[in-house]
Amino acid sequence: MVETHVLPPGRSGLAVAAGGVVRVLGGKRVLNGVDLQVPASGRVGIVGRSGAGKSTLLSLVAGLAEPDDGGVSVDGETSPAGRLARCALMPQRDCLLPWRSALDNAALALENAGLPRGEARRRAAPLFARLGLAGSEQLRPAKLSGGMRQRVAFLRTLLADKPVLLLDEPFGALDAITRAELQEWLADALATEPRTVLLVTHDVEEALLLCERVLVLGGGRIVAELEVDVTRDAPRREVVTSPAFLELRERALETIG
Amino acid sequence: MRRRWPPLALLAAMIGMWALIVRAAHVPDYLFPTPSSVASSLAGDSGLLGRATLVTMREIVLGYLLAVAVALAIAVVLHFSAALRRALLPLLVLSQTVPTVLLAPILSILLGYGIEPKLIVVAVVCFFPIVVNAVDGLRSADPELIRMMWTLHGDRLSIFRRVELPGALPAIFSGARIAATYAAVGAVFGEWAGSSNGLGFVILQAQPALETARIFAAVLILSTLALCLYALVTVAERLLVPWQPEAHHA
Numbered sequence: 144m145v146e147t148h149v150l151p152p153g154r155s156g157l158a159v160a161a162g163g164v165v166r167v168l169g170g171k172r173v174l175n176g177v178d179l180q181v182p183a184s185g186r187v188g189i190v191g192r193s194g195a196g197k198s199t200l201l202s203l204v205a206g207l208a209e210p211d212d213g214g215v216s217v218d219g220e221t222s223p224a225g226r227l228a229r230c231a232l233m234p235q236r237d238c239l240l241p242w243r244s245a246l247d248n249a250a251l252a253l254e255n256a257g258l259p260r261g262e263a264r265r266r267a268a269p270l271f272a273r274l275g276l277a278g279s280e281q282l283r284p285a286k287l288s289g290g291m292r293q294r295v296a297f298l299r300t301l302l303a304d305k306p307v308l309l310l311d312e313p314f315g316a317l318d319a320i321t322r323a324e325l326q327e328w329l330a331d332a333l334a335t336e337p338r339t340v341l342l343v344t345h346d347v348e349e350a351l352l353l354c355e356r357v358l359v360l361g362g363g364r365i366v367a368e369l370e371v372d373v374t375r376d377a378p379r380r381e382v383v384t385s386p387a388f389l390e391l392r393e394r395a396l397e398t399i400g
Numbered sequence: 401m402r403r404r405w406p407p408l409a410l411l412a413a414m415i416g417m418w419a420l421i422v423r424a425a426h427v428p429d430y431l432f433p434t435p436s437s438v439a440s441s442l443a444g445d446s447g448l449l450g451r452a453t454l455v456t457m458r459e460i461v462l463g464y465l466l467a468v469a470v471a472l473a474i475a476v477v478l479h480f481s482a483a484l485r486r487a488l489l490p491l492l493v494l495s496q497t498v499p500t501v502l503l504a505p506i507l508s509i510l511l512g513y514g515i516e517p518k519l520i521v522v523a524v525v526c527f528f529p530i531v532v533n534a535v536d537g538l539r540s541a542d543p544e545l546i547r548m549m550w551t552l553h554g555d556r557l558s559i560f561r562r563v564e565l566p567g568a569l570p571a572i573f574s575g576a577r578i579a580a581t582y583a584a585v586g587a588v589f590g591e592w593a594g595s596s597n598g599l600g601f602v603i604l605q606a607q608p609a610l611e612t613a614r615i616f617a618a619v620l621i622l623s624t625l626a627l628c629l630y631a632l633v634t635v636a637e638r639l640l641v642p643w644q645p646e647a648h649h650a
Contacts, residue, residue, distance in 0.1 A: 147535060202547075205551055207547055207551070227551060230551055230571070231551050231552060232547065232548055232551040233548075233590070234544050234547070234548055236544065238542070238544055238548050240543050240545070240562065241643045242566045242641075242642075242643045250548075251552055251562065252552035252553050252554075254551055254556045254558070254564070255549065255553040255555070255558045256553040283643055285643065299552070300552075303550075303551070303552045303553060305496065307550075350640060
């Protein structure tokens with residue numbers, strides 16, 4: 144069983160905090176003073192054009208890179224190793240290992256953490272059943288559809304048992320129908336396995352459907368911040384066509400420009 | 401099976417042509433034997449050739465295994481140390497420019513007429529393609545996979561074991577298949593530099609006696625040994641790299 148992480152109450156109750164973050168890549172200030180706050184167990188989306196620095200920001204939060212100026216903390220930890228220990232990253236491409244079965248791919252983080260393979264499998268298996276992946280445990284990635292691969296990739300991220308999930312365009316490579324399916328699946332999965340989520344996407348609708356707050360990244364800064372106060376209990380089609388949702392979507396698209 | 405018959409048919413046609421030409425031109429057997437006299441040498445000298453084959457096969461297999469072990473060890477060390485990679489890789493390339501024909505007699509002087517110098521010659525001939533392919537294979541791991549591993553409790557060792565090494569296996573096997581075709585030649589060079597048995601030794605003895613058919617028979621066996629080694633490596637690849645699509649296999 145994966146236990147739900149109970150976050151130690153950080154000094155500020157924030158899972159992720161970034162202040163005045165600057166990152167220069169190839170002489171260009173990709174991030175130019177980004178402020179970001181994600182409350183514990185909160186879900187924050189970051190939208191922006193391609194090349195707006197969304198993935199760069201996730202790398203900084205994850206501790207895979209350091210900002211050139213400003214600071215980032217995760218659960219109050221500011222060192223890169225400390226951040227790395229608290230974040231799990233789901234990249235845009237599923238990055239499943241072709242030589243591992245779906246189950247062994249999902250259990251990767253458990254094996255990395257030192258569990259024997261059998262024990263890692265035993266812990267990963269219940270999630271397959273719980274999240275609708277039963278029957279595909281033994282299949283290699285080549286035998287899985289794009290949607291299934293992303294689901295396995297998400298399970299793998301979840302099973303790292305880190306308090307913060309960083310999702311980098313998780314469904315960007317999927318067709319529209321599969322993407323809609325997976326967005327609903329992800330919402331359900333996060334309802335069963337709550338985590339702090341930082342979701343990066345260029346799909347405004349996706350961010351509004353999955354997050355409580357959506358930030359628009361443009362010109363290296365956060366240019367808009369939207370509270371998503373629409374009800375999401377109704378079927379997807381009704382939600383995305385409700386006036387409140389459409390207005391938020393319009394505002395986000397306007398600020399992206 | 402279907403993929404195998406075109407080369408077999410071509411081979412049969414070439415042997416047929418060879419028989420026809422040699423007979424029609426009345427070439428004497430000691431200059432260029434007919435396929436049938438090669439066959440009768442295979443049957444008639446089967447005791448001699450059989451013993452020699454066992455000796456050479458031992459040299460090929462053990463030398464090849466030595467090459468694989470040394471090559472993989474070197475590749476892993478080079479993979480983990482950029483400094484050693486810069487220092488050692490040019491020297492390894494240099495080692496390949498030393499003609500094996502010259503290396504073999506030196507090794508015989510140093511190590512005697514036993515099996516050791518032959519193993520070393522086979523290993524020297526075979527290790528290089530494996531090292532080069534393994535180093536490339538290990539380094540070509542997808543950087544995004546490695547970033548992901550770092551965020552999934554991964555460390556340097558788990559990244560090597562779970563991402564880099566399995567990912568490098570197809571490249572390692574490409575090198576190993578090339579090396580498999582060199583092993584028989586290496587064993588013959590080793591035997592020519594000083595030996596009292598083996599197929600290379602049989603060839604050396606048959607030459608002044610103008611036993612050309614026997615030379616052909618020995619060469620035929622050597623080719624078969626090389627082919628068998630290649631086939632074994634291919635089988636090992638299929639077992640160890642089962643996720644590779646079938647089309648990638650030669």
